Amino acid sequence: xxxxxxxxxxxxxxxxxxxxxxxxxxxxxxxxxxxxxxxxxxxxxxxxxxxxxxxxxxxxxxxxxxxxxxxxxxxxxxxxxxxxxxxxxxxxxxxxxxxxxxx
Numbered sequence: 374x375x376x377x378x379x380x381x382x383x384x385x386x387x388x389x390x391x392x393x394x395x396x397x398x399x400x401x402x403x404x405x406x407x408x409x410x411x412x413x414x415x416x417x418x419x420x421x422x423x424x425x426x427x428x429x430x431x432x433x434x435x436x437x438x439x440x441x442x443x444x445x446x447x448x449x450x451x452x453x454x455x456x457x458x459x460x461x462x463x464x465x466x467x468x469x470x471x472x473x474x475x476x
Contacts, residue, residue, distance in 0.1 A: 377401075379408075379440045379446070379448055380410065382436070382440060383399055383412070383437060386433055387414065387422065387433070390418075390421050391415065391418035391421050391422060392415070392417065393415035393417065393418055396413075396415035398414075400413075406449060407446055407448060408446050408447065408449065409449050409451060410437070410450050410451070411452075412450065412452050412453065413452075414452075414455065415455065422452060423452065433450060437450055
């Protein structure tokens with residue numbers, strides 16, 4: 374089954390913004406408000422997708438709403454919370470552990 378054009382456009386935009394395009398996943402569901410597109414990206418790419426003060430994701434939402442108007446569909450975008458990265462310690466965590474060991 375072919376993807377609707379609005380999913381292809383969204384996928385192209387998001388994959389070209391992030392550093393890990395293989396982790397981009399877009400799911401579509403229908404609800405009483407129209408079409409809901411959920412975007413899931415690698416946790417390290419959240420900042421790139423949202424942008425400073427949300428300007429990137431707001432621009433994406435504007436583009437998608439315009440595409441929806443042309444295709445007679447109300448399109449809503451939701452960015453899913455990424456699952457936390459486990460097993461990777463930050464520098465701060467490493468320093469705290471070293472200080473605990475020194476006591």
